Amino acid sequence: MSLSTGVLTRAEPAAPGAPPRRTRWRRPNLRRWISPIALLAVWQIASATGLLPPDKLSSPWTVVQAGAEVIRSGELGTAFAVSIGRVGAGFVLGAAVGIALGVLAGLSRWGEALVDPPVQMLRTLPFLGLIPLFILWFGIGEQTKILLVALGVAFPLYLNVHSGIRATDERLVEATRALGFTRAERLWHVVLPGALPPALVGLRQSLGLAWLALIVGETVNADAGVGYLINNARDFLRTDVVVVGLVVYALLGLATDALVRLLERRALRWRAR
Template sequence: MSIAHAPPGISAVSPSIPSGLEPVVPRSARRRPVPRWLRRIVGPGVLLALWQILSVTGVLHPDILASPGTIARAGADLIADGTLPSAMGVSLRRVALGLVLGGVVGIVLALVSGLSRLGEDLVDASVQMLRTVPWVGLIPLFIIWLGIGEAPKIALIALGVAFHLYLNVYAGIRGVDEQLIEAGSSLGLSRWGLIRHVVLPGALPGAMTGLRYSLATAWLALVFGEQVNADDGIGFLMNQAREFFRTDVIVVCLVVYAFLGLTADVVVRTLERLLLQWRPTFTGQ
């Protein structure tokens, strides 16, 4: 095949780009993208700046809400004298114990109910009935049954955790594709093999979702639990601050609750990325 040459006096140009013109580059491609972490802190930064301005100008009275600067100094003082780290350690221990206890109960009940029709008939109706009862309203009964020590606080956290894990693990088990079960059976997998290699991996996304909800509920239950006859922990600091109208200390405790909850959520998200690498998901555009 012969190659056609350009006539004399006419330069060879690309057939897709006219001579003398530069390729058009979208404006979005010419701009340097803003880092995502910077975009995420813009909103909180604007709110903090507005909060500080309202406090400095006197629009927001200190008795109603302390300024961010005052709150930061109060937090630094609580850290310096060891009060805040000690309270955080106590609260973390309570959440960890409640999470383990409630997690074991919720997962075991979900496995019994999800893997067997007989188990579902025996367990599911009772759990569905109990989960409609406001678990915060059980605090007086827990105090009567378990006293005023650590037990009622841990039991309250465990109760909230167990329901979330039960519902999500149960839904994950029952949501496994029936065709996968049939395919595993045709390959010769036993009942235990089907549970281990098909059902449990298929239910893992639901379990991770339940864990995220359970952690959020655990911190909420901790707030309620530490408001009742507590002599240490973050809730105890909040009660003391309320008696002396220390809004700065109260906000510090709320920030600590939020920070611990956010940290727990980051841990669960990391576990999801490690354990669910086989599942492609949409991450946004």
């Protein structure tokens, strides 16, 4: 009898001599590329015909050349490393706080009564409104940027972990009691697996907000990072470099989201497809 999948099932032995299951390779959906390519074509045509002035927005080809330029000079590599470090530190801090508070509020009525009200109030505050207060408390150094990222990460994880734990099927809990499971075993075999899918959704949301918070944070007297690269290019009216920085942010967001989706597919193999 197994409860690790969140469903009471009897383990069936593998058929003798049966070949191992192979992962089916799925061809990429090329139709998803139609609209991005069309937008790039319209953008290039508008730039080439003068409908889109270069001082407003550079052409795609100019952006590509600017990207190659900042890569060769080493500016983009340095900015990339600094921004990754800030997001990494902020994510670890925010994830630890968000998951811990979500578990505490999800497992305990007293925990929910004490933790949930202030978290719900804080999560509605905008990043821009907190910047002056963070500067007064922590200065204009790295702490402010890392804490803004941590704040953006913590709330989605808290909400999804808390709701995932609260949504545990009571019938499964009653079944574990009938089977003589201890409280720790119920948590490990029923509650945590049941909370895993929403927790992974919260992880995807928190990573998206982490990059958004980083963009906000790197506008606060930054002297390095992708945000600094963008602000510096803005001062010199280099819209091509500004777009390069925005593309870097977008690609980093897509890459981290793809990693979480891969983790989700591996961790939730037991779910019916």
